[in-house]
Amino acid sequence: MIKKILVAAMVAASLASIAIPASAEIIVRVAPPQPRVEVAPQPRRGHVWVAGHWEWKNRKHHWVQGTWVRERRGHRYEQPQWVERDGGWAMQRGAWHRGDRDGDGVPNNRDRAPNNPNRS
Numbered sequence: 001m002i003k004k005i006l007v008a009a010m011v012a013a014s015l016a017s018i019a020i021p022a023s024a025e026i027i028v029r030v031a032p033p034q035p036r037v038e039v040a041p042q043p044r045r046g047h048v049w050v051a052g053h054w055e056w057k058n059r060k061h062h063w064v065q066g067t068w069v070r071e072r073r074g075h076r077y078e079q080p081q082w083v084e085r086d087g088g089w090a091m092q093r094g095a096w097h098r099g100d101r102d103g104d105g106v107p108n109n110r111d112r113a114p115n116n117p118n119r120s
Helices: 002-016
Strands: 047-050 053-057 060-064 067-070 075-078 081-085 088-092 095-098
Antiparallel strands (some): 047 067, 075 095, 081 088
């Protein structure tokens, strides 16, 4: 009896240690509708506006309204977007990218003016 409990505990512990990806990429065959017209509010100090976008839930597209997120110094935010891939559509989630504050494509450590998108 004790051996069975020990074996069951070992099996449960080994299954619990398996890494499961936090978010798997889902490819859908249905193209997302055109984005809704959304007027971005006035800029807020220390925040970045995340535009509204379509998300795939329960086998159909659902609109997610835009929102403010707290800014991360030294990072730039890439908006969520749908990308056509292999005959389907995949959602690229919004993400923070480090090292290019002004978004000019030149890393900060190689940029003579890292806060000016018109100079590098």
